[in-house]
Amino acid sequence: MALLEVRDLTKRFLGVTAVDAVHLSVEAGELVSLIGPNGSGKTTLFNCVTGYLAADGGRVLFRGRDVTNAPPHRVARLGIARTFQQVSVFPRLSALDNLLVFLQQHQEERLLARLLRTRGLRQLEAEAIERAHRLLDLVGLGDRAATAAGALSYGQRKLLAFAAALMPDPELILLDEPAAAVNPTMINQMKQHIVALHRQGKTVLLVEHNMDVVMDISQRIVVLDHGQKIAEGTPEIIRRDPRVIEAYFGR
Amino acid sequence: MRRAAASALAVVVVSAPWLVAAAIPRQQRYVLHVLIFTALFAALALSYDLIVGHVGSLSLAHPAFFGVGAYSAAILSTRAGWPFFADVVGAALAAAVVAALVGVPLFRLTEHAFAVGTLGLAVVASIVANNWVEVTRGPLCITGIPKPVLGVVGGSALTITTLPGYYWLALGVLAAVTALYRGLTTFRLGRAFHAVRDNEPLAGAAGISPLKYRLLAFTVAAALAGGVGAVYVHYLSVMCPEEMTIGLTVNLLVIVFLGGVGSLRGVLIGAVLFTALPEVLRLAPTWRLAIYGALLLIVVVRSPEGIESLLRRAGAVRPAR
Numbered sequence: 009m010a011l012l013e014v015r016d017l018t019k020r021f022l023g024v025t026a027v028d029a030v031h032l033s034v035e036a037g038e039l040v041s042l043i044g045p046n047g048s049g050k051t052t053l054f055n056c057v058t059g060y061l062a063a064d065g066g067r068v069l070f071r072g073r074d075v076t077n078a079p080p081h082r083v084a085r086l087g088i089a090r091t092f093q094q095v096s097v098f099p100r101l102s103a104l105d106n107l108l109v110f111l112q113q114h115q116e117e118r119l120l121a122r123l124l125r126t127r128g129l130r131q132l133e134a135e136a137i138e139r140a141h142r143l144l145d146l147v148g149l150g151d152r153a154a155t156a157a158g159a160l161s162y163g164q165r166k167l168l169a170f171a172a173a174l175m176p177d178p179e180l181i182l183l184d185e186p187a188a189a190v191n192p193t194m195i196n197q198m199k200q201h202i203v204a205l206h207r208q209g210k211t212v213l214l215v216e217h218n219m220d221v222v223m224d225i226s227q228r229i230v231v232l233d234h235g236q237k238i239a240e241g242t243p244e245i246i247r248r249d250p251r252v253i254e255a256y257f258g259r
Numbered sequence: 260m261r262r263a264a265a266s267a268l269a270v271v272v273v274s275a276p277w278l279v280a281a282a283i284p285r286q287q288r289y290v291l292h293v294l295i296f297t298a299l300f301a302a303l304a305l306s307y308d309l310i311v312g313h314v315g316s317l318s319l320a321h322p323a324f325f326g327v328g329a330y331s332a333a334i335l336s337t338r339a340g341w342p343f344f345a346d347v348v349g350a351a352l353a354a355a356v357v358a359a360l361v362g363v364p365l366f367r368l369t370e371h372a373f374a375v376g377t378l379g380l381a382v383v384a385s386i387v388a389n390n391w392v393e394v395t396r397g398p399l400c401i402t403g404i405p406k407p408v409l410g411v412v413g414g415s416a417l418t419i420t421t422l423p424g425y426y427w428l429a430l431g432v433l434a435a436v437t438a439l440y441r442g443l444t445t446f447r448l449g450r451a452f453h454a455v456r457d458n459e460p461l462a463g464a465a466g467i468s469p470l471k472y473r474l475l476a477f478t479v480a481a482a483l484a485g486g487v488g489a490v491y492v493h494y495l496s497v498m499c500p501e502e503m504t505i506g507l508t509v510n511l512l513v514i515v516f517l518g519g520v521g522s523l524r525g526v527l528i529g530a531v532l533f534t535a536l537p538e539v540l541r542l543a544p545t546w547r548l549a550i551y552g553a554l555l556l557i558v559v560v561r562s563p564e565g566i567e568s569l570l571r572r573a574g575a576v577r578p579a580r
Contacts, residue, residue: 079468
């Protein structure tokens with residue numbers, strides 16, 4: 009059974025079919041990229057999977073469980089993390105609080121499930137702070153923990169958003185253009201982080217325009233054009249696929 | 260040093276009735292009346308800031324919750340003979356129930372539509388207070404609301420009858436609301452509130468249900484407003500529909516936004532300045548409203564984020580948390 013399965017997913021905006029009966033399945037531990045020209049429906053697909061848009065047709069299954077049109081906070085608590093294309097943080101919270109807020113709902117849910125039998129909130133908070141500091145160190149923001157997120161640079165906010173998505177230790181991570189609009193050094197850093205995640209056994213679904221990154225790290229690539237899936241396969245196959253070349257460069 | 264200053268301030272605030280009596284004995288009743296209003300307004304403004312400052316929803320419905328609490332207390336104490344503490348709790352619960360019921364449909368609206376929806380609620384509540392004569396007595400007002408009985412000591416009832424007594428009661432209300440405000444706006448709950456306020460879509464990705472936390476803040480704020488309304492009518496001994504007009508929202512907006520939205524210190528400063536100031540200005544009756552309006556304008560222009568941020572930038576106070 010695939011970890012994430014998207015069946016016949018369709019989303020229309022005022023007569024434009026942004027996502028057209030797309031099938032997509034991601035196995036546990038895979039690193040899959042979703043590519044396609046601008047407006048081909050990649051982000052719309054992400055938004056349908058994570059509950060930000062209601063699908064007009066089709067189903068989304070996570071671990072075999074139907075999560076079609078579940079609200080974003082429920083999808084997140086099931087273990088699907090996502091980042092946003094437009095860099096997205098809580099500007100008035102500190103970098104540390106930005107991370108803590110990503111874990112607390114998950115913790116509280118677990119706490120309630122055990123009926124307060126185990127540890128108190130205070131200990132959960134201590135664990136969360138420790139984890140947050142480790143993640144901040146990982147992305148090189150260890151010394152900015154107390155800084156308001158809104159005061160960080162664009163690239164730092166992007167790294168912070170990435171670290172925040174990892175806070176609850178999600179099973180599946182959806183990354184929407186993590187390498188867009190950042191400098192080459194940072195692109196390289198981001199690439200290393202994604203590869204490291206994959207090595208730890210996490211499942212990653214990546215939307216990215218930077219072909220060097222995509223071709224370098226993906227195990228499998230799915231290509232969308234005008235909302236339809238036009239190709240799927242390993243980077244070598246996709247690189248030579250005439251339909252893909254046509255979609256990107258025209259006839 | 261700062262701790263010493265805070266302790267000194269606390270001593271001055273608590274002993275205000277004696278200080279006033281010593282300094283301006285002929286004006287004591289009037290000054291205490293203004294101080295009681297200031298404390299109750301500060302408590303009401305803090306409850307209001309939970310919604311507008313911490314979950315970032317511009318509700319204009321606060322007079323409705325204040326009014327539901329005030330009328331509940333007035334009716335329960337005069338017609339059902341409920342003791343003081345019971346009717347205050349009843350008033351808070353009544354306001355919370357109304358908020359929870361109207362909150363679900365209201366939070367389907369966003370931003371400006373939400374503000375207009377809550378304004379509608381405040382207007383409807385005011386119309387009901389004026390016209391549901393069987394219950395509220397309409398413009399005739401509910402009169403004869405008993406003085407608060409705090410308890411029975413050695414067979415005799417401990418009743419608040421004097422102005423200093425009411426002042427300390429109002430301070431107690433303010434202290435209780437302040438404690439709740441701090442508890443609700445820090446640590447996990449505060450973080451979730453602020454996440455919803457700062458970036459609603461991202462809060463969803465963090466597993467936080469924006470509706471749940473907005474509704475929670477809205478309901479708790481309504482309960483506190485209802486409780487303050489109850490104490491308020493026990494002080495006035497009368498409840499009239501004019502106490503819950505839209506004008507109350509305007510006062511709250513001035514206090515919260517010019518004091519410092521989302522900041523305990525800012526709201527308290529705002530409450531003191533904008534409740535006491537209009538009274539102080541009575542010394543110049545002709546120019547009172549003109550001076551008040553001019554001061555409001557100066558604050559808005561010079562410090563759009565509120566007086567609290569002005570003090571913070573001047574280094575007079577430390578940044579909050």
